[in-house]
Amino acid sequence: MREPLINWAGNVTYRAARVHRPTSLDELRRVVAGAERLRAFGTGHSFNRLADSDAEMVSVAGLPGGIELDTAGGAVRVPAGVRYGELATWLDAAGFALRNLASLPHISVAGAVATGTHGSGVGNGNLATAVTGIELVRADGELATLRRGDDGFAGAVVSLGALGVVTALTLEIVPTYQVRQLVYEDLPQAAFVENFDEVMSAAYSVSAFTSWSGPVIDQVWRKHVDVPEIEESWWGGHPAAEARHPIATVAADACTEQFGVPGPWHERLPHFRLEFTPSAGDELQTEYFVDRADAATALRALDGCRELIAPILQVSEIRTIAADDLWLSPCEGRDSVAIHFTWVRDAAAVEAVLPVLEEVLAPLAARPHWGKVFTMAPEVVRERYRRITDFDALVRDLDPAGKFRNEFLDRYLG
Numbered sequence: 207m208r209e210p211l212i213n214w215a216g217n218v219t220y221r222a223a224r225v226h227r228p229t230s231l232d233e234l235r236r237v238v239a240g241a242e243r244l245r246a247f248g249t250g251h252s253f254n255r256l257a258d259s260d261a262e263m264v265s266v267a268g269l270p271g272g273i274e275l276d277t278a279g280g281a282v283r284v285p286a287g288v289r290y291g292e293l294a295t296w297l298d299a300a301g302f303a304l305r306n307l308a309s310l311p312h313i314s315v316a317g318a319v320a321t322g323t324h325g326s327g328v329g330n331g332n333l334a335t336a337v338t339g340i341e342l343v344r345a346d347g348e349l350a351t352l353r354r355g356d357d358g359f360a361g362a363v364v365s366l367g368a369l370g371v372v373t374a375l376t377l378e379i380v381p382t383y384q385v386r387q388l389v390y391e392d393l394p395q396a397a398f399v400e401n402f403d404e405v406m407s408a409a410y411s412v413s414a415f416t417s418w419s420g421p422v423i424d425q426v427w428r429k430h431v432d433v434p435e436i437e438e439s440w441w442g443g444h445p446a447a448e449a450r451h452p453i454a455t456v457a458a459d460a461c462t463e464q465f466g467v468p469g470p471w472h473e474r475l476p477h478f479r480l481e482f483t484p485s486a487g488d489e490l491q492t493e494y495f496v497d498r499a500d501a502a503t504a505l506r507a508l509d510g511c512r513e514l515i516a517p518i519l520q521v522s523e524i525r526t527i528a529a530d531d532l533w534l535s536p537c538e539g540r541d542s543v544a545i546h547f548t549w550v551r552d553a554a555a556v557e558a559v560l561p562v563l564e565e566v567l568a569p570l571a572a573r574p575h576w577g578k579v580f581t582m583a584p585e586v587v588r589e590r591y592r593r594i595t596d597f598d599a600l601v602r603d604l605d606p607a608g609k610f611r612n613e614f615l616d617r618y619l620g
């Protein structure tokens with residue numbers, strides 16, 4: 207992350223007076239025990255003040271120790287500061303894989319898990335669902351380990367950094383696999399909406415992109431684990447003639463290989479290559495999750511707002527995520543569709559439109575992405591999480607003095 211501490215998008219300058227980068231676990235424990243208020247940060251890819259602190263911040267990127275494979279247990283133990291791109295390259299070389307990845311490989315494992323970051327696929331849970339173990343430094347500086355099945359584990363995975371400084375995560379792995387990526391263009395929007403489940407189930411992971419400015423879904427990216435046939439016409443769309451970037455005006459150099467060329471999972475599931483800047487760079491992002499059964503209703507409601515959306519939009523992405531049981535996961539208890547907006551970097555313009563979108567999605571109890579920009583009132587967000595009071599209790603239990611709280615958490619947690 208840039209110095210002074212600024213997030214990836216450049217729209218948040220963190221306010222911490224002291225930033226720690228410990229190089230040993232003991233040093234981290236001393237930092238945590240000695241701090242009054244402290245927030246952990248990862249690679250700073252969140253678009254709001256979730257990671258911010260008015261006092262101290264800490265990165266775990268400099269802690270020693272490497273990735274450790276537990277082949278018999280079908281798992282890998284990962285230092286929390288490792289980025290998915292590095293983990294994926296390492297795992298693939300060892301013959302293993304993760305079930306899914308987000309659109310970019312640049313984010314830290316702990317930061318992504320803490321916010322419920324996701325990729326796509328009707329059968330794929332978000333990245334936090336792979337977690338089977340969490341190691342963290344608690345407010346008192348002591349180490350704690352939580353394993354799947356332990357009391358409170360389902361609350362501790364998507365933690366928003368509120369429970370302690372995570373030092374390592376254990377993730378489920380599978381044997382490595384190949385993925386082929388096909389891009390289709392210009393699917394009539396009506397056909398897409400009416401046949402949503404079929405379109406989004408056409409491959410292992412499917413992402414649809416629209417600018418909300420024409421009668422079509424501009425691109426649908428299909429990531430196959432099988433060998434797909436290229437159809438000349440698919441739901442009224444056609445295969446792209448050239449490699450595409452999700453934002454039509456941007457060259458595709460930063461994007462992962464298309465045209466059905468087989469490649470390892472980690473070079474196809476993210477849209478963007480590790481060595482390039484992902485997405486547009488100069489942008490803000492927002493994302494709302496609703497029940498997948500409500501996808502058509504949500505898309506039609508947003509279509510009614512296209513005149514507000516299109517002028518400040520770079521691109522919208524529509525993905526699906528399988529339901530999970532993680533208390534603060536936006537996909538908790540429901541198979542979900544996530545509707546994402548990459549906006550131009552004009553915070554005032556974006557914040558003027560968001561309340562309208564949030565209102566039209568309110569009947570569907572939309573949940574916002576914790577790491578992106580939203581304007582929903584705290585009480586509205588809270589009523590959409592069935593386990594939020596259990597999470598409040600877990601926070602009080604592990605961090606009674608509120609060491610890991612900040613303004614953001616004070617607003618959304620009890």
Ligand SMILES: Cc1cc2nc3c(=O)[nH]c(=O)nc-3n(C[C@H](O)[C@H](O)[C@H](O)COP(=O)(O)OP(=O)(O)OC[C@H]3O[C@@H](n4cnc5c(N)ncnc54)[C@H](O)[C@@H]3O)c2cc1C
Pocket residue numbers: 214215245246247248249250251252253256257266286287308309310313314315316317318319320321322323324325366367368370371372373484485575577578
């Ligand atoms: C270009 C771009 C593309 C994106 N694509 C996707 C996408 O495909 N899918 C998606 O869901 N999201 C996406 N995001 C959002 C991103 O995945 C999340 O904001 C994620 O949290 C970023 O991880 P980070 O390491 O940068 O976390 P940070 O922003 O640094 O921190 C996020 C949270 O994690 C906590 N945290 C970080 N490290 C620790 C730790 N060691 N211990 C305890 N808490 C910790 C922080 O306290 C904070 O609460 C994208 C963002 C960008 C900029």
